[in-house]
Amino acid sequence: MKVQQIKRLWPFAAAILIVAGGAFWWMAGSVRAPRYVTAQVGRGSVVRSVTATGTVNPVIVVQVGTYDSGPIIGIYADFNSPVKAGQLIAKIDPRPFTVKVHEAQAALGNSQSQLAKDQADRAYKKLLFDRDSKLMAENIISQDTLDNARSSYQQAASQVALDGSMVKQQKANLEEAQVNLDYTNIISPVDGTVVSRNVDVGQTVAASFQTPTLFLIAKDLTQMQVDTNVSESDIGDLRDGQIADFGVDAFPDRVFEGTVGQVRQVPISIQNVTTYDVVVNVPNPEFLLKPGMTANVTIISARRDNVLRIPIQAIQFSPTFAKGKSANPLTAREKQVWIADGSAIKPVSIVTGLDDGHYVEVMSGGLKQGDLVVTAELRSGDTSPTASLAGSSSPLRLAH
Known part of the structure; x- marks a missing residue:
């Protein structure tokens, strides 16, 4: 009876053993067969770039100050006002400086009158000296009388020279007073646009120690510049003439284009x-x-x-079974990548060029367009989409 029961249960036991063996074989195969992420070798652009933040500024900004001190009596330009070179944009009270001009004119007139007087005296004393010289030749006067006449003439000539120098000095004083008077007119030195006005009518400006800035005038707002702060680790790649793109918060959908005009040599150090x-x-x-x-x-x-x-991940990848067997340094030009070869993967040597952090240029080697390079190995439990190579005779499976 027991033998018959065993015979009836045998088909069920055999089925259970077959299912268990198949599950074991499948699980063992899954453990033994690693899966890989691949990417196709293609053509495109490799662009290396440097990012930085900066501030938009006019190319040339002229600070307009004042040489004179005094109250402002007139403002003739405001924010955003277009101005021309030589245009009057503000005026300081000219009355104190007008008085200085009048004083200098009077002093010059006095010096010129003194010069005229001393020139007449020199002419008279020369006449006396010439006359005494003739009388002396006839022994009518003494030598002392002639020497006295000569001395008087020479003193008169020296006085005229002194008066001439005084006249020049007074002319210079008058010119200085006139220049100071002219400086009460604040004029624009360039054609441009007023971007800042720092004074109002009635305000007193003092130019005793430091020239105050009354206006800022941008010479040409159709040409701007962006002053950027570039890290010292990136500065070595930058040259004049390189293309630059940037955006500003005011126009989030607009990309502005420019070129590098200067890489300045002066370092800017803030908190090391x-x-x-x-x-x-x-x-x-x-x-x-x-x-x-x-x-x-x-x-x-x-x-x-x-x-x-x-992809740059391709030159960084090395399969688990090859760990420690081959070097793949990122700093060398020669790299080793792994490509799909039927149902397996194999290493290929290449020479790389430019990289931009995402892609690497392949200059030469065993790769061609359309090849599949391995970029990563899927670990157990990864949920990335997988695909087995058709007709594979190898336990390796590739994912891409």
Whole structure:
């Protein structure tokens, strides 16, 4: 009876053993067969760039101050006013300086009158000296009388020379007073636009120790510049003439284009962080850019178009079974990448060029367009989409 029961249960036991063996085989195969993420080798652009923040400024800003001190009696230009070179934009009370001019004119007139008087005296004493010289030749007067006449004439001539110098000094004083009077007219030194006005009518300006700034005039707002702070780690890649793109918060959907005009040599150190001022020149024909705007700048330091490229993860990848067997240094030009070869993967040596942090240029080696390079190995439990190679005779499976 027991033998018959065993015979009836045998098919069920055999089925259970077959299912268990198949599950074991499948699980063992899954553990043994690693899966890989791949990317296709293609052509495109590799663009290396440097990012920085900066401030939009006019190319040339002229500070208009004053040489004179006194109350402002007139303002003839305001914010955003277009001005021409030589245009009157403000005026200081000229009365104290007018008085100085009149005093200098009077002093000059006095000196000129004194000069005329002493010139007449010199002429008279020369006449006396000439006459005494003739009398002395006839022994009519003494030598002492002639010497006295000569001395008087020479003193008169010296006095005339002194008066001439005094006249020149008074002329200089008059010119100085006139210049100070003219400085009460505050004029624009350039053609441009007033971007700042710091005084009002009735305000007294003092120029005794430091020239106060009354106006800021931007020479040409159709040409602006962005002064950026570039880290010292990135400054070595930047050169004059490189292309730069930037955006400002006022126009979030607008990208402005410019070129690097200057890479300045003076370091800027703030809290032990060193940066350099890189000036980006940008046209502003629509006057959209305003002085002081904050710009987020991207400077293209190198670019390769239509080149064979692979993701940068491909040169960083090394399969688990190959760990420690081959070196793949990121600093060398020669790299080793892994590509799909049927149902397996194999290493290929390449020579790389430019990289931008996302893609690497392939200059030469065993890669061609359309190849599949391995970029990562999927671990157990990864949920990335997988696909087995058709007709695979190897336990390796690739995911892409």
